[in-house]
Amino acid sequence: MAKQNTVFKDAFNRCLKLLAETSSLPSEPELGATLGVSRTTIRAILTRMEELQLLTWDKRAKVVLRQPKPEDYYPAEETDSLSDIIERSFMRRILAGGAEPGMQINELELARDIGTGTTSVREFLIRFSRFGLIEKRPNSHWILKGFTREFALELTEVREMFELRSAASFAALAPEHPAWADLDRIEALHHEILGDIDNRYKEFSELDERFHLLVHTSSSNRFIVDFYDIITIVFHYHYQWNKTNARERNARALEEHLDYIAALRSRDPARVEAACRRHLKSARETLLQSIQ
Amino acid sequence: MAKQNTVFKDAFNRCLKLLAETSSLPSEPELGATLGVSRTTIRAILTRMEELQLLTWDKRAKVVLRQPKPEDYYPAEETDSLSDIIERSFMRRILAGGAEPGMQINELELARDIGTGTTSVREFLIRFSRFGLIEKRPNSHWILKGFTREFALELTEVREMFELRSAASFAALAPEHPAWADLDRIEALHHEILGDIDNRYKEFSELDERFHLLVHTSSSNRFIVDFYDIITIVFHYHYQWNKTNARERNARALEEHLDYIAALRSRDPARVEAACRRHLKSARETLLQSIQ
DNA sequence: TTTTTGTCTTTTATCCACAATAGACAGTTT
DNA sequence: AAACTGTCTATTGTGGATAAAAGACAAAAA
Structure with a gap:
């Protein structure tokens, strides 16, 4: 077909x-x-x-x-797009399956495995390569660079640079800017979830993405906003994989977010920076912990 | 075939x-x-x-x-790879030809124009999309976001963040690190070109890329190094297009580089930052000037 | 006049085929 | 033993074909 x-x-x-x-x-x-x-x-x-x-x-x-x-x-x-299917299969293979860094990735084999044509797999790999987890040898295979500690450190280094800058721009937004209203809604959701944390802690992952994306968006810089895609995909699959202490971790992150949000509202640059750094530090630790 | x-x-x-x-x-x-x-x-x-x-x-x-x-x-x-041919044709179209931001990009038309299959064009566009100049509407066309003033500002904002950080890491490299030897060679080339600037000013573009890539590489961060690809491609095509005052511009940039290199050698963070900022500022102005 | 529908054309997403290229393995030479 | 060659197989890069989806335009309806 x-x-x-x-x-x-x-x-x-x-x-x-x-x-x-x-x-x-x-x-x-x-x-x-x-x-x-x-x-x-x-x-x-x-x-x-x-x-x-x-x-x-x-x-x-x-x-x-x-x-x-x-x-x-x-x-x-039957309603999932082919690229979603490929993405899921691929992430399962590299995150769950014992995928060693340095491993070769074979377009044809991957395509046969997923039951699809090579073109779609190829296009997926090209798109995916911007996440820095795989690399192409021209006229030959792809190499899996692996979800390693270095990867996580490099990712968080850039993330922290970008988010600190975005948070500073957020705090400087005009009071009538619609982002403030978005922030209100997001804050309210935080309170809701915290109020029923035992049952709703799983909603954190999605809320986390929404919150940080809002912050990044206020940078008005396409490269900063686009970079957040990498964070999203890493955390998305990561949360699915690593569920130890999810309740406590999420509760703590929600509290940090509330602190961060209050800092943004204060519009005090020093306070924003401090709250942002505090949250990013614990986010990094969580990620690193789950790697080994 | x-x-x-x-x-x-x-x-x-x-x-x-x-x-x-x-x-x-x-x-x-x-x-x-x-x-x-x-x-x-x-x-x-x-x-x-x-x-x-x-x-x-x-x-x-x-x-x-x-x-x-x-x-x-x-x-x-006959020795150019197809993707190089497509890249050149495409860049000529969007930089030289009157390509308005918001314009639609048609895979089929582009392929017919270049005389190639759609698959190759499609893969090129996917790869190229990470440069932030085009955007895909699923099941539909691509949109040209254009080589605009905003693009240049967003690009340079990130570049400055990354390069300041990389320059700081460079200055902190151990004295026996091979990057210092690379720096020596690059500095020597600067002196050579400056000594015969009237004839050799065209070599600047390549040297510039080599120098900045060396600096970025010392960040040891794949995202920072990969980002430099965007700078490279933008400046590469840009220099080909805009040649006014090339001699003076390049001479000035070479002097700034020498200053920057001396600062790196001094290993004095404040001096490195100052020299780096000075050069990045003038690089940004040059780029912006040539846009309109 | 503005919106909607009927019809038709164009473009995209995807599979497949095939030449170019990479790469594996056994036998041969140094 | 180590490296090289002959031969064969597997994979990648690319064009072409086709169903799905988008979208253009004129005629019809509100």
Whole structure:
């Protein structure tokens, strides 16, 4: 097959949820805007819905006939884009499987393993190479540089440089800048999660990403913001892998965040720097600890 | 054709130069190591040389029959790898041609224009995207973000952060570290070029890259070193494009480098920082000036 | 006039095929 | 024994084909 229709399937599933809430659907362009797909895809969705007798569709009239049933949805594993699948397989191999630094990575073998063509694997590896974990030998294989202590130290060194600078710009933002409102919402979520930490500590990872990304964004520097992708992917897979003491670690990080947020609000550069450094230091220690 | 044999042609040309200097060639593995290619390619080269009656080849005996003539060489344009060709075409389009920020980039059109397949163009764009000049809309086109003033400012901001830190580490290197010897050679070249600036000012660009890369390398941080690629490519194409006052600009930069080098030698952090800042400031001004 | 729909074209994502290149291994030479 | 060559296999780089998805444009409806 030339192209997976995951965009269609995913949009179809999301459209089913919309359908559950109304008795008729809006115009094709409007649906497209809502679901973030083109009209071509919308029309394919409507056609499929008609087939399933979920609605009648005649030009503008889209009348809902019945509520969607669980079997109307496409299974979740069919809605993941190929690049997501490749990313997950690859990260599992290099993080979980005993992947030694220096190991060779073979495009063909990886592709066979995942059950996909080589082109997609190749493109993934090229994209992934900017994270500094693999390196290409032209006309030959890739080399795994490995998720080592050095990697973590180099990553955190740059992260700290960037975040200190971003935090300083954040504190200097005009009071009417929308970032302050985002910060309010994020702070409120911190309190919520801390209030029910035993049950909700797992939500930290996502909140952490949101918070730090907000800080980095205020640098208004594409290189700084883009770099945060590396942090995100490393921490994302890392949290999945290393779960020891997650509750305590997250509770502590939440407290540090609150301190950091208060410092940002004070707009006092020295205080911002101190709070930021304190949090980054403990984030680095957590990461290093989990490496060996 | 499935794959261009540019590796063969380029290695063949380089092997001709080796051949001009001796009466017989070394073993296949040794030749391979010298030219940086596999034995398969070496054997293809030897076969071709036999065909051209440049040598007789029987197992270990490779006797040179005659000196290579100019027509024995493959033309230079056939030895460039496809990705280099694509890079050049692309940079010409976006730097020289009236490429407005926000413009759409079309893989198919670009491929037709360059006379190549879409796969190669696509892979180039993915690799190139880390330079922050283009951005992908999934399932759709790329957007040119443009070589704008903001781009230059964001680039130099990060560059300055990284270089200040690298310069500080450089000054702290042990005296026996090989980087000091590299620095000596680079400094000597500075004096040579300055001594004949009217004729040799064009050599600055390459020397500049070598010097700054040496400094960045001493950070021992892959992200900092990798980032220097972006600087390199931007300045590389930029110098080709903007040549006004090149002689004066380069002379001034060479003087600043010498000052910077002396500061590194002094190992005095304050002096290093001052010299580094001074040079980076003028480098930034030069870049910004040439943008509009 | 503005938005929507029907229809059609273009482009992207992906697989596959094949030449170029790398690399493995056994036998041969020094 | 160590290095080299002959031969063979495996992998990479690249063009081409095709379904999915985007998007252009005119006709139709509000």
